[in-house]
Amino acid sequence: MFSPLTHDDPHELGAYRVMARLGSGGMGTVYLARAASGRTVALKTMHARIAADSAFRTRFRLEVDAARVIGPIHGARVFDADPLAETPWMATEYVLGPPLDDAIALSGPLPEPAVRVLGVLLCAALAQLHDSDVVHRDLKPSNIMLTVDGPKVIDFGIARAMGDDRLTRTGAAAGTPAFMSPEQATGQDHTSAGDVFALAGVLTYAATGHGPFGTGQPADLLYRVRYADPDLTGVPESLAAVLAHCLHKDPADRPTTAELAAQLSTDTTTFARHLPESLLTETGRRAASVWRAQPHRLLPPVDTSPQAPTTPMSPALSRRKLLTVGGGSVLGVAAAGTGAWAWLGPQNGRDNGKGAGGSKPKPATSRTTANPDMDWQVPISTSKATIVPPAPLDIGGIAIADDKGVRVLDPADGGIRIAALSKAPAHQCVTDGYHLHTCEPPSASAGPLSIRSVDISRGKLDPAAVEYQDFNGELQGTQLLCASEDALYLAAGQGKQSGEGIGFSGDQSWFLLAINTKTNKIIWRQPLPRRPESSRRLHFLAAHATDRYLVLQRETSGGKVKLSVRDSRTGNLRWEQPMAVSEPDDVRGVLAVAYDTVYPAAGALRALNLSDGKEAWNFGRSRRTGPPAVNDFVFAVEEGLGLVALDPLSGELKWEEKGGHGADADLITPPIAFYRFVYSNSPGQLRIINAETGEFRKAYKATGDRFFAYMGIPEKVVAVGADFMAAYPVQ
Template identity: 45%
Template sequence: MALPLTHDDPQQLGPFRLIARLGGGGMGTVYLGRSPGGRTVALKTMHEQIATQATFRSRFQLEIDAARVMGERYGAEVVDADPFAAVPWLATEYVLGPPLDDTVALCGPLPERSVRALGAALCAALGQLHRSDVVHRDLKPSNILITAFGPKVIDFGIARAIGDQRLTSVGVTAGTPAFMSPEQAMGAEHTSAGDVFALAGVLIFAATGHGPFGSGQPADLLYRVRFAEPDLGGVPAGLLPVLTRCLSKDPAHRPSMAELAGRLNHEEGESAEAEFTDYLPETALAEIGRRATEVWQIQPTRLPAPSGSVDEAPFRPGMSRRKLLTLSGGAVLGAAAAGVGTWAWLTQRGEHADTAGPRPTSTKRPTNVPSQAVWWAKINNTDETFAPTTVGDLILVMNGDGLVGLEAKTGEERWTRKWEIGSSAEKIKIAWQVVSDGEQAYAFIPENVPKEGLSIYSVDLKNGRPRPLVGPIPDLNGAQGAPAQPLIAADGVIYLVARERNGDPSGETGWHEIAADLKSGKELWRQPFKGAYSPDTSRDGIVAKAVGSRLVLTRRIGVLDIVDGIGVRDTRTGRMLWSRDLPRERLDSDSFLDPGQLVADDDRVYFGTGQLYAFRLSGGDKAWAFGEGRDKGDFEKDTRPYGRPAVKDGVVYVAEGTRGLVAVEADSGKLLWETSVGGVPSLLVTPVIGRKYAYVAMDGNARISAVDLHTHKVAWTFRVPGVFDGAFVAHERAGTLVLKSGDFVYAIPFE
């Protein structure tokens, strides 16, 4: 319900004129606003009195990041944001649809087919969030909006990265008790399995009108969540087994989001081509249409100031409703009234398409592009899990639809290659997995219905088209459900992980590390390894680097008893030369590596956790350790004070605690110099070292500091619009340092 503005509400936030209040609470206020072009948005702000506290600003920034990860398909599209303003604000699309709790109140408990469709769509939404290693932590009916195009998940105020405990105090729970997971209720780590638990509670509410643990005081609810059996009265018999399993007190016994989606998708006899509107009761469709019309009938009103106070300047109405409808509303209203829409993310129709040839980026600098950016490009719905990749004279980035090739010097879009369709019957878009050796890009393209085995393709840098290169290898699985993982391409060889076709369907057996020749396309060797593996899960991913005749591999193993392992294989035979466990701090949840972050030179591999370690590639023994007894600033006990290192020209660079950057001699571990970087350095982003500067990410990924390698002082700082996605790469020939933030790709000078 829209409420009048109060006398002291701002007239405008950023470019958006405020129309009405939509709600508020202890953290901030939500407004209805409109852009100069007539677009209606929801504007969330933070109260000025808490905006001065770093913790709350960090939470607000994380909320913006999580909303961008979710994207417009599964959530409210982020239109604009300014987390650095005196009063931080976030503008998202105004979603035309009621929350799930209002829908159930209006329509009554939903039929089983509606609950299945709702659940499958929410699995897809949360799956996208989890692939970026972010969990929602507050999934509940009021945070799910029902639209003609599918449900949208909103309110990421307490979302955070898996394993990130920095914004959660010990013993403090965050979330809604009625839909918490047991582990969240007792203040423990809430992983993606916790979101599965919460989703089951939401689906029980949709099917019955009540939550799985009833209502009442928070303390009572928290007790029931942890120790009581759920109330499943009224749940359709067809949903009981899977929802019961989702509500297991033990996270390990719950299904994954992918498995849950498979159990919920289409009942027998249902058409796979059905649209979301086909599953909604008529009353719900009518409510969606009513809300779509109602938003344009809201007129800006403002309550008078209390007696004795100073009035604000008079409010000037903007465009007429007629003009606003002409500019942007008519198409939206028409779509909502007609009830059109598809589960585009489940049933992509039509053949793949691509565009080739340079398309210039805008020459008019947007307001969110800092002056240091030498070029920028807007790529809608960028994929945060894929860091910018340098190849030839291009930068490759991914979005929700495909692979984009940008000129490294200018940012001009050379081509866009949409994902191949896996099966003409299923018509599901399947994302590629891409690696580069710097001169050429290579892709594994999963098949929806595998026929001939596993293949690796090269990517034509002129137009983005894939060309068969390796395989097909008949006995290896190239299916979407058991994806291979290209690790690295180097010296004419591609190294990958894949599973045999006759391996255990659960993924427990049949996994191999494999080498294939990039010229002949022939397999060179394969070596088995034991245990389950999930190559599309970054927390379980193998990270590799080729150094001469050695292939260095690291992997995190285990969930509760975690081990960071490292091993070295002979690149000619695949034989394991040595392996060992890496040291890690007890609470170091960030010691896993992402692709490209394994750091080694010709003699040693380097790893940061409680100390900065160097291990000899020749035998795996420790060459040296740096950091014992040093003042590393303010950080929690048993966590890591050293970040992910970089090495260049015999010097190792690493972020140290909350203090700054240190440089040590690669041969001995001797300290060469140390410096402050103008704030707290990020321990999760590897520094990039140029000829003149060391580029260091700041905590929160909102700034990059350029440290002069001669003076050891910060020469300049690039303030990232929003936050970049955790990695930045240098294209040395183009002289650019490239990063992604939201839907923008930026380049700054690399020297």
Template identity: 45%
Template sequence: MALPLTHDDPQQLGPFRLMARLGGGGMGTVYLGRLPGGRTVALKTMHERIASQETFRSRFQLEIDAARVMGERYGAEVVDADPFAAIPWLATEYVLGPPLDDTVALCGPLPERSVRALGAALCAALRQLHRSDVVHRDLKPSNILITAFGPKVIDFGIARAIGDQRLTSVGVTAGTPAFMSPEQAMGAEHTSAGDVFALAGVLIFAARGRGPFGSGQPADLLYRVRFAEPDLGGVPAGLLPILSRCLSKDPAHRPSMAELAGRLNHEEGESAEAEFTDYLPEPALAEIGRRATEVWQIRPTRLPAPPGSVDEAASRPGMSRRKLLTLSGGAVLGAAAAGVGTYAWLNGKERQGKTAASRRTSTARPANVPSQAVWWTEVNSADETFTPMPVGDLILVMDDNGLRGLDAKTGEERWIRKWVSWQLVSDGERAYAFVPKASSTEGLSIHSIDLRNGSPQPLIGPFPDFYGSRVEQAQPLAAADGVIYLAARTRKGGKSSVDNKEGWHVMAADLRSGKELWRQPFTRTYSPEPPNSGLVANAAGTRLALTWPMVDVPTEEQDAIGARDTRTGKVRWSWKLLREPLDNESSLGPGQLVADDERVYFGTGQLWAFRLSDGDTAWTFGEGRDKGSFQESMRPYGRPAVKDGVVYVTEGSRGLVAIEADSGKLLWEASLGGMPNIDVTPIIGRKYAYAAVGGNAKISAVDLRTHKVARTVPIPGNFDGAFVGHARAGTLVWMSGDFVCAVPFE
């Protein structure tokens, strides 16, 4: 609800003209602001009386960093910020949708299908946050805004890095008792499992209008959270088993966010093409529309100064404000943050990419870009599930507007193909995509991407006996030596175009002639849902190496790895690999299965090398080694890389090890100057091996001659997903929030 400005509120903050107050409390004030071009934002400031305290400034900086990590897709986009100003401020997009608690008050308890769609989207949002080793710690209905494109998570005022204990005593309540995790309620470390607990409480609230631990005094709520069983009466039967597990008092017994997402994803028979609006009740849609109209009717008004007061507004450098959305009994910022996206939807228009002028209001180097960067390019909410792809002289990236082709040497945008949902593979020189057809009768086609303009060119097919109208009906696996390999679903054996688990084949087609070379059926059901849940392949020599997570195992404790003959498609061998007890992430994403002409390599509790010819174990590495300080029940070996007869892999908390590919013998090891991220594959150049350190907070370059860290690139705000090297352009490229960045690659 917009309120008049007070007599001592500033006229302007940075380039933003203040229009109204949206909320405030003991920490700061929330304003509605507007740029000269019309863009509306929510502005947070910190009260002057606390802005001089380093602890509060550090927390404000962390809030900005966490909001950047979340990004526009799942949160309120950071438009601009100045955490170093005399009065720190943060400008985010102004989200027109109502918070979840207001939505439930307006519509009543949401149907199960709506709760599932909401939960799956929130899982994706929180996984993005957790990939940067940041936890929210205050997830509750008022911190979730409902928009036409999906929910947005806001208010990162008490978010913090996992394991960071420095900001625990700042004079405010850390969290909301009704939605705290038990470990947070008793002052222990709140990890990503704590956000799982809180998310379950939010979904229960959405499904029945009240949380699992009721209401009342904070002390009573904290006691119930720690010791009482949750009240699950009225929770839909289909949601009860998974939400009950999420509310386990023991964090180790809760499902991972990935498993929760899989269990929540749309019920059988739901269309995979459904938009989020299809799951919203009509009153919620009407409220989004009302807010979209209302925001443009706001005109700045200012209350007069109280009698006898001195109006200091003209002489003050900026005004107060800080976080209060819903920190701890403070006023709620009800509709804080985006208008542009929702406005376009309400008018039936395609969402347009924002111009650089409207997105970047500061001329300074963006916060997500390190000082060593040789170039950076702003995009529209980068898709962190799509690893930048080197192809020819380009780097391909995906964002909310579609597929972009960037010059790998300069970062200049060559072209953009808007609103594509293609799956791509590359052989290094060309990129190939499965482009779904408008009609379900046209069959499966594969296109090549014209690197001059991004247009898809028909290359293979159509194959009328394979489905080809929906993105989940085929999956390009690999392209090598003039052949493309696919997982595709035939009309024979599949129950319908909606039931997407049966009738699957692995097939190969010649990239020059377009002729199908072979197809072989799966021996089990299959439902690819990239990333990290479908087949991942690498074609090497006469073998197509494959891996996939054994998601049908209740405890998710197994991965599978195997090989098919590239000439016939027949299975030559297939093995199961046990995961470590708490490991849910050893499965690989597209392009991450590593093989040379002789062996395929896989990291779990040990580093495994399997002979491609027959699947026999060539060697293992790691048994009995001191892997440093980390949980013994977690996976100690990361995703390996191989180059010139050497396998490189991150190990526990120790750093990077180099192993002879033929023998499995340790050649050397190097400390990385921090905790390695085992989920990011090292990238090997001519002079250096590059590895992710400290979550995704920095990249260390290890000299291949001296085996010492030669330089470190700190990544402000962390990087998303993984990074890649473009040898021809000499750049190492990653995505961070709304930016694609590059440093020299040697």
């Protein structure tokens, strides 16, 4: 659950804005925080009262190092950290999924197949730590997050290098008594065998709902850990023998992680398939809730001394607002909103996967009747009057707007989740991840601009549209650009519709607007240049909003393209630069913004500061026309090289694509980056490359004018062509 901030919690740390409390303990506090790019993180800090102690600072630094060692697959990805700051902090992936103890409380003990696959994957996580000579020392249910892709191990506050006892006093027991090893309980050296002991306790808890040494006072638990036999009541018989072997008092008698994984051997390819439906629903609920979190700060405590009035303090938050702040544990920022479909019933406009006859709608094309590399394909319909080609929108499903209207597809099979959501064209639809904002056609000629914001995450599919009388809703050039958590950005016009082109005319006036989506009030408006009456080109090609900046790719009346950045709070122009673009459509709908940096989509690969447009670095080796993808690295397609990976801070080349497949790479289609692999387009192929090394893995047979990353559940590579949309599996 999210908790409101206290009056003395920080407003910002590093580049992150603090949003809510996730928890607090003896060492520090963990916050929900958000970067200007929109990335949501778990921000762990150290209490000021202990930050001056060099030993505690060293422990915090080691925690950061251990979190980086386990990596993003088995742990929470570390995005940034500053152990030397006045308040040491670390920003990690906000993991999507509940901790194991919450999961058991919600759904009860896991079935044996789920316990086995959990054990195998946790063995892999511990093996990665142990291979780097690091031991966790505090493995317990609350430090294991269950995601649809597998468990993630977190909280390395007392992890350390094997054999390093500088931070542990002789005879002192550091850890959680119920899941300690006997050697740890007596303050002796805790090796990898101690982590195996703790893992067996965790798996016992997963299978039964109780630990192998019960509950009670720490002294009682420590005694049982050292001398009592484990209580494996309720553990399936075949699993009990394996766990008993791990719970031997003598470390030398326990199996290694590799030996334990072999004894637990099971299929680990589809972890989510082993989880109860209630846990998958809870994961979706938590994913949706993270985007609704808003900063709420409690007032300072009232001074009740005799010199001050003793009138009672009004509550800082109403119960309703406190419930709005409530949520859970995410990641992947990109996955927010996923799973919310379990909340939508037929009364809210969704058929729950069933048509009129009660059967689940089938995908339009199966993988056996089309490309075997393809998961599914559906037709899309675009007329000659279409101003902007449809592009998928990520909103807890894949939304598409074409001549048939706006509908939401199931990413798993392409079946329709919500049909006829709106009649708005593609250039009048945007999403902030959980709301879908659309322009609705006026009921009469020259009616007012009407905007409808559908809250998909809460199942509110039919809210009333909000009208803006100053603007003409009939104008085809009206364009919704992008949306942030609390603002919608658009281009809207005044005047009459013309019969030519899009409908521009000399008596029209056009404006760039920002609308507060909480109050529906216009925050600011800025005038836009006039368009030629015969123009079939919209004002903007792409847009992206952060907390402070609105980044725009604007097409001029002369067909040139300019990259501009405005203050998102006032609309004032901060800077603008021309872009070397021969065909404006090559950069339509694509814009790379991350870490307060924008990477222009044409010309040499450069990184520009959002604040002033100054160049942070320039790769400058060859010509590139497509925008990069940004993850841990900046991934770009370079002429003659194929895919390259650069350090986002320095522009240093990390690797060039290996395997000789990059020479014919498409220089216009941007690459797509997931956590482990990057996808790059070639004629008739979509190449899959290891994101860490640049090694070529395989290629899909794939066609499409554009490719997109769907980061929901399940993740997909989405291809869009002139008359189809298709999905490919993510490796």
